[in-house]
Amino acid sequence: VNNRLRELRAARRWSQADLAxxxxxxxxxxxxxxxxxxxxxxxxxxxxxxxxxxPIESLFFTTQSSDHQP
Amino acid sequence: xxxxxxxxxxxSSDVARDHAxxxxxVPALVALLILQGSLILSDPHGEVxxxxxxxxxxxxxxxxxxxxxxxxxxxxxxxxxxxxxxxSMAIGFGAVIxxxxxxxxxxxxxxxxxxxxxxxxxxxxxxxxVGALMVKSSRTS
Numbered sequence: 442v443n444n445r446l447r448e449l450r451a452a453r454r455w456s457q458a459d460l461a462x463x464x465x466x467x468x469x470x471x472x473x474x475x476x477x478x479x480x481x482x483x484x485x486x487x488x489x490x491x492x493x494x495x496p497i498e499s500l501f502f503t504t505q506s507s508d509h510q511p
Numbered sequence: 512x513x514x515x516x517x518x519x520x521x522x523s524s525d526v527a528r529d530h531a532x533x534x535x536x537v538p539a540l541v542a543l544l545i546l547q548g549s550l551i552l553s554d555p556h557g558e559v560x561x562x563x564x565x566x567x568x569x570x571x572x573x574x575x576x577x578x579x580x581x582x583x584x585x586x587x588x589x590x591x592x593x594x595x596x597x598x599s600m601a602i603g604f605g606a607v608i609x610x611x612x613x614x615x616x617x618x619x620x621x622x623x624x625x626x627x628x629x630x631x632x633x634x635x636x637x638x639x640x641v642g643a644l645m646v647k648s649s650r651t652s
Contacts, residue, residue, distance in 0.1 A: 461522030
C-alpha cells in the first residue's frame with residue numbers, strides 16, 4: 442500500500458516529529474509509514490485522515506490504483 | 512530521507528516513553544548490580560548455608576523487575592515500535608533455542624562445560640535480541 446503522507450506533510454511544512462505529535466505516535470512510525478516499510482492499522486489510518494482532513498481513500502492506495510491518483 | 516529523519520527532534524510521545532523507560536529500568540539495574548556484587552564479594556568458599564542459598568537467589572527480584580519494565584515498555588510502544596520489538600524478541604528467542612540445543616548436543620557428546628553453555632546461551636540470546644532491535648530501528652530512524 443502506497444500513501445501521500447510525505448507530500449501532504451511537506452505541503453503543511455510539518456516535520457515528521459510535528460506529524461508524530463499530532464498522531465500521538467513516534468517519529469519512527471511516521472518515517473516507517475512514509476517510506477512504505479509499515480502499513481498503519483485501520484485506527485491509525487483513520488487518525489491520519491482526520492489530521493490531514495482528507496478521506497482515507499485519497500491518502501492510501503495500492504500500487505495498481507496509484508496510476509489514477511492525482 | 513533516513514539521514515534527514517536522524518536530524519529531526521523526537522516526538523513528544525517518544526520523549527515521554529524514553530523517560531518512562533529510564534524510570535523503570537535504571538533502579539532495577541542498580542539493584543541488580545548491588546545484589547550481584549554483594550553475592551560475589553560474600554562468596555562463602557566453603558559450606559553453603561540455607562540463608563546464603565536464599566540470598567543467592569536475591570538477584571532474581573531485580574531480574575523480574577526488568578522483565579516487568581520490558582512488558583511496560585512494550586505496552587507503552589506505539590503499533591510500529593511494538594511490531595519491531597516483538598520481531599526482535601522472536602529472533603532472540605530463536606537464537607536462545609538454537610544455542611541451548613547446541614549446548615545440549617555438545618554436553619551429550621561430552622564436550623564443553625554446561626555452565627559455560629548456559630552463559631553463552633543467555634548472553635548470546637540477549638545480544639542477538641538487542642542487535643536485531645538496533646538493526647530494525649536504524650532502518651526508520
